[in-house]
Amino acid sequence: MTQRLRALRALAFAGLALLTAVAGAGQLSRADVARRISPPLQVGEQPVDTPAWPITSELTPEAGPVGWVFESIDLAPIPGFEGTPYNLLIHIDSKGTLVSVELLRQHEPVFLSGLGEAPLRDFLAQYAGLTLSRPITVSTAYGERGARGDDGRVVLDGVTKATASVRIANQTVLTAALAVARARLGFAGASQQAPPAEVRDDVYDARSFDALLADGSIAHLRLSHADVDALFADSDGAGRDPPDATVTELYVAYLNPPTIGRALLGEAGYAHLRSFLEPGQHAWWVATAGPDSFIDAQFVRGTSPARLGLRQAGTPFELRDFDIAPPPPPGAPPLNAALVLRTSPLSGLDPGAEQQFSLSFTREHGQILPQRVLREATLDYTPPAAYFHFPPAPLPDWLIAWRERAIELSVIAAALVLLSLALARPRWLSVSATRLRRFRLGFLLFTLVYLGWYAQGQLSIVQLTGAVKTLAAGQTLTSFLYDPVSLLVIAFTLVSFFVWGRGTFCGWLCPFGALQEFAALIGARLGLRPRRLPPALARVLDHGRYVILLTLLLCAALAPALAERLVEVEPFKTAITVGFDRAWPFVLYALGLLVLGALYYKFFCRYLCPLGAAMVIGGKLRRFAWLPRRAECGQPCQTCRHRCAYDAIDRNGTIRYDDCFQCLDCIGIYHDAERCAPLLLYRRKGRRVAPAAPRRRTAASATLPR
Template sequence: MKQCSMLGWPAWPLWICILLTLSLGAQAGDLEQADIARRFPPPLRVAAKLTEVPAWPLNSELTPAGGPVGYVFESIDLAPIPGFEGTPFNLLIAIDAQGNFMSVEVLRQHEPVFLSGLGIGPLNEFVAQYAGKNLKQRITIANVYGERNRANTDSGKVVLDGVTKATASIHVVNQTVLASALAVARVRLGLATPGEHIPAEVRADTFEKKDFATLLKAGEIGYRQWRNAEVEALFSGSEGSGLDPLALREPDARFVDLYVAYLNAPTIGRALLGDAGYQKLMERLSPGQSAYWVATAGRLLLYDEDFVRGSVPARLTLSQDQVPLAARDADLELASPAGAPALASALILKTPELSGVDPGRPISIGLDIVREKGQVYPTRIRQTLTLDYRAPGRYFTYPPTPLPAWLVAWGARWPELAAIGLALVLLSVVLARPRWISIAPRRLAIFRRGFLAFTLLFIGWHAQGQLSIVQLTGAVKTLSAGQNLGSFLYDPVSLLLIAFTLLSFFVWGRGTFCGWLCPFGALQEFLALLAQRLHLKVKHLPPGLEVAMERGRYLLLGVLLLAAAFAPQVAESLVEVEPFKTSITLGFERSWPFVAWAAFLLLLSALYYKFFCRFICPLGAAITLGGRLRRWDWLPRRKECGQPCQTCRSRCEYDAIARDGHIIYDRCFQCLDCVGIYHDAQRCAPLIFHARKGRDFPLPRADGTHKAH
């Protein structure tokens, strides 16, 4: 097994620590019924928690017989979506019976930017914006890097103000609020779809005069017939078998004909209801509400003797996407449509106002058949006849399906992504062909300092692209909770940098990110340049201490990953050893202990070159391990390097060149200084010697003497 040369032990135990986290369980809600009651005083009353969905109904003393006026629930019970740090938010959400948000309250959160950075205030201000918004609206987040997405605002879209420096976290909050509220609305308010697409809209201006037979032949009226034998086969093998004497005597006779049609389309609605009836129905429907004409001919009726007009027929079920809807009778007087056969029963069913039914997609009509066996306490045996129906597409306009929220976040940040993408292409070209840029010291210095300035100012402080150990510990927490890493999609800049860094492991090793793309590393390098201008002498640690501290990074990484898996709250404190949030994410706008720690580390880095990167950084330790996937030794070496030439080694500020001349890639930050020296006839000692003497450097013999070439 390949050993970690810096550690003296294999790297694999660290990854086993991550796999062990998969055995941990999910979190549960925080509140009891009494806690909810304190938040919703009279005239509201909090009922017992429901069994079919973890929510508390809110009743009103003003309408004691009117049923729940709203529902309260904790998001962690319904949508435990991991945040940036890996722990789900827990929000207390209240919606009313019409699907309006009454309130959203933050109960628990572990996002680093809100814990001790920006504070909880901006998050509370953000969630307060949900009050009064409706689940039927498309709720999105404004792009805090500009108002580009506000230009697309339409009447059905609500844009909430985001929080600067917390873009990814705020997108997760929005998904948590909507997913948990929709889960309750589907169960308690009859919501049909989870709001991933916009329902089709009926074309009110499309009309063609047709009769019943034409509509039926074209499939615009759905139809199916069941014969007695087919119905009897449904009960075969059950206690209901053989209980219908007529079906046994006349198996080929008709049992029932079932019809269904979409009435909102003028061509169908006016044909079945007449012009006056159609107009009356449209006046009774709310915007977005659908109506379906359902009728039977034959032995079976749509309703039983206990049916009350305006209620939900007990025998009928209307569903979409396998979600049943409490469709009510529209309570309209119906005449038999012209040209229709003799009908046994007919109703108009209205979908619930909040249902979100998409009339352009298929629905199912279920009609129950109930047989009874026994006299005193009869056993009831039920079977359902199902008719699938889809109204013709020409009667609808189909709005484009909204993009997923994570993809919207990517689109909103395309300028930043484009700029960083071009920078990564440029960096790849330079690293792949480094000779031209590195052979001239001034040219290399200008390019390197310019790129590091871009990394610090644009990637770090503007685009908030500082990769962090929190992303690793957050991934551990997320996987341990049985969740996926989808929350990473809401931070496109970081995801782009992560992807590039992973690819760079195989080509150049750890130095690509640590040497060029880490904003905090760039800040340290600029401070080192300032110290040089101030004539501060760079200090060096004793070799033994240096090696011990390098190994300490791996120990710290292991402790953080284990803490994330088994003691998440401890991990939240331990990750503060990393000053990235203080110095880059928050731009030093933080309480003094954190600012003092970041300043102390920067001061050390001015005196000891890249001190934090080389001796403390746990993310750097993880990246160093990843760098061992490197396939090529891409830094060129001569046979004279280290034997006896020590030029590159003496000038390497990272101590990444061993005394024998080979590159210690675990320490290399890819500054390209040694590449420039290697190709420069004015700086490379073997080239200078050859130019002066006409022969190669004398190489040492085994006995310590030299031989010339």
């Protein structure tokens, strides 16, 4: 058993070493850590196989490490919202309790120069004193620090406007801390699938030994010589014993439930056992009958039986003798050995789930240099469910984020359905200029206030650069799951590319784009005359968006630190994410763009926005030319072209979908007999014109960015 545990721990250490090589070394030296540790504690050297510093005490140097300190980047390089992992200095004690979590380095946009790092440091301070044996998650609502959830979880206070970022920080802390705890503390950790079952102390029924055997409370394995010989069938140790005689009978019973413990140990023995068991610690009665005992001659009380092992779901658990001599239970067969064995309090074993006990057998072959062959017989044991309370399985942290934002997601989903209906059947809405104006301004107000400022659903170029950095580092994009509002908008936008093109997001769902439209309205009320850039300059700036986009994506892959600074070309974080609560240069830049937007309609969207450039590329997936045109459009009628605030209609009447923001003005003019010049002309002449149906997109209708 000891050799197997050593081998499995060596594999765990090798896994940690591999993680270290992949993630890169941390930024602190032993001296840096020592400055953070107060006497009588002192910092030792890192083991070669674990990227963590052992903490020992000068008062008890013989006791070994009293804790471990490590950098999360070495063990859990989980990409953040921006694509770069956190680096946190984590300190755990020898019992698996978090002593402290210190921020070393982070690249989350909302904490860099938006909210600042103070809210993040306050969030990390909540981990002090929490145990790794309980699931820890993050709430979006503020509540009591360290509160217990209904399912046994510890729920931490979140950070407003940074929900996704702090959830990723929580995963970083837990992944790194559990990796060290498993490798150095023999700690299996809280189940990621479900909390361990809890023994029901209120359930007791006096049972005989035979009754406990019959209902599975005691597991029994009989091994004959034929059974043992079959274990060695593929070795030279096979075929040595008579087949029918019994070698041993193994009995195993979980002692924590009162029904089993009191029946096997007696009232006094069970009370003695429970008085010494620590929370989360488990004990078993293990015995053998027959010629062969599971205890060999070298066994020392208080240690682990060398021939007996325990696994659960592939994880080994060390069993140690409780150092009490259990009397033979009434009704039990003659036994050759019996022990009460226990696990570590930090084991994390689930007593209500299947446990696999193994009994090893050894045979030797050869005279001069004998070869030893080791085989194991296994006994699967699951105590009856009636002895336990089974807490419900906690949801994954990302799914909790979705559940907690169910109302916001429902409201936004309803708005997206409404927008889809408006774009799918735009005639009724747009034929009345007043109706369209009210609907559009109302929807843009919803986009700005609810989707942007309240729900934090502003899509950003940071999501693209973060995805590039994450993929370049060989990681997955699971961090997107922690931001359900943005993910919903992303999914809808991707679908809209195929149906309507790029303008669905840029024209209706971008909070900063909505803010620019309101800035233009305010400018008009103040008497500012709208202007248009010279066509040559407009083309240069338009193409410049793609240069900015390409530069940001290349920097994200090749120079991540530079990309973090260059993404500030986008004012979304300043104006939407933190609501202008930021350093004055950023605020001045965002306000300057809004002033330009009041003079030159949607200046940033049309000439500088790298996300808009990416949207144009996505809009190439559009399958329909859904904006109707007449033969007279542009030949000679120029009404729509002159009224298009986006300059998205050519002189020949063709709509450039790459530049169209889908304001629906041209559709309203097209269907309005009082505004459409061809309809007015034909009405005077007594002629009727049948509306042209939207045409399926062809290769000829595709246009390149101008």
